[in-house]
Amino acid sequence: MFDWLVVGAGFAGSVIAERLASQRGESVLVVDRRNHVGGNAYDRYDDAGLLIHQYGPHIFHTNSEQIVDYLSQFTEWRPYEHRVLASVDGQLLPIPINRTTINKLYGLNLTTEEEVEAFLAERGERIEEIRTSADVVLSRVGRDLYEKFFRGYTRKQWGLDPSELDKQVTARVPTRANEDDRYFTDSFQAMPAGGFTRMFERMLSHPNIKVMLQTDFRDIRDVIPHRRVVFTGPVDEYFDFRFGKLPYRSLQFEHVTLEEEWHQPVAVVNYPQDRDYTRITEYKHLTGQQHPKTSITYEYPSDIGDPYYPVPREENQELYRQYKHLADATPNVHFIGRLATYRYYNMDQVVGQALAEFRRIQESIPVGAEVRQPEAV
The missing domain is CATH 3.40.50.720 (NAD(P)-binding Rossmann-like Domain)
Structure with a gap:
């Protein structure tokens, strides 16, 4: 019993x-x-000896000291601040959208937060009631940035247009007027030093x-x-x-090992405009592992498979x-x-x-x- x-x-x-x-x-x-x-946070060493996340990238971040203290009983930590680039119009640009994104995309030289806010305000659409994910983005950044960064990615990720999804989906991704290119701004950002699976095994x-x-x-x-x-x-x-x-929305993953030391400049590159996959993850950025080869994962959203996202x-x-x-x-x-x-x-x-x-x-x-x-x- x-x-x-x-x-x-x-x-x-x-x-x-x-x-x-x-x-x-x-x-x-x-x-x-x-x-x-370990559930979806499970990580493992592949045939090349590289630590990969079986079910796509999992990045730990929190503002709760209580949660950090609890998990620290079962792991040491490797400091890591997550950065993501989006492949848009032939360039790799920071996402969430920030001042660097706007300057590079439009060939501008905006230098202050006030200039960025004025740029966005001029393009944002007036929407009386914010109900959908499309409303959130259109009201904040306007049609062009919505089409380039959000609409295609969302349609791939969810199999639905942003206008068909609750506003919480895109509200999770901020737009910044400064040059902060971190994906998260939490006070604690780190990866379990020995990997997530080892942490779960100890737990x-x-x-x-x-x-x-x-x-x-x-x-x-x-x-x-x-x-x-x-x-x-x-x-x-x-x-x-x-x-x-x-x-539920599911995901399919294609894990590939490449005969090169590095494949991309950051851990995750999003593909909102083209390709069937939504993003490519390169794990050595997350783990700090040194290895002559690198392993990456192509991520394909799907209606078939294990449930991931409500x-x-x-x-x-x-x-x-x-x-x-x-x-x-x-x-x-x-x-x-x-x-x-x-x-x-x-x-x-x-x-x-x-x-x-x-x-x-x-x-x-x-x-x-x-x-x-x-x-x-």
Whole structure:
């Protein structure tokens, strides 16, 4: 009899499993369909001996000291500030758009933030109510920059036009009037020194934790006795798609090793205008690894494959709310993580959500408390 069955060995599942085991002294079984821990943050050494991210680049950044302190129990850090270039009109230009982007693209010499703001204000479209991703960008930077940097990339990434997506999609990408070319501005930006997988392995190494990989929750839920469940998979799947499937966007990856030391000037280059892929990632920039060869990944968005991104449209949120009502009414099952709460989270936000859920468990459930097994819903 396990005290807890945790479904999923990504950030949400691993963090809460570690807390339950180390802080409450309870027994935890972690199951995952994949053959590795770490979820989408899993990294591995390829045949050339280069550390790559199996499911595309994962860059850790946060403003939370609490989250840094927690994860630092399981890893040392390599400082790293992420920079991204976009291939636009034959040039590699900083994204998010900043003063350098505008000057290089239009052959200008804007020198102050006020000049940049005036340039953007002159081109921004007047939109009465900001409702969609297109509205966000058009009102801020105007039609030309929208077409060059955002529309094509968004259509590839989501399979939808920005006018069909909630405003949160492009609101996540700022436009800057200065020359700051960092993709993120968080106070803490770093990569796990030994890689994400090593961090997860340490997190799950507690003697009260047992991990079963290549294991489907459905196959063992009625076989292995347990008192409570933490579910981090797709919430619609847990309820057998009772109201229909929640839409997710997936990704396909092509990993390639090249006989050259470096392939591109930064870790990630976006391709908003041409090519079938959205971006190319070169991992040595992230890891600091020294190697005569380099490994890169081409990223292709898709409707087929593992669920990665909840599709941000109001009708999808309405469908999710039906599943959330079921989830809230399901005894002894806790739903956390990106898939279980149908929301896009950065890695630090998932860690924060898992730590917050653990605090709620601490406050409401006595250690070792007996429960009746929840009925299948």
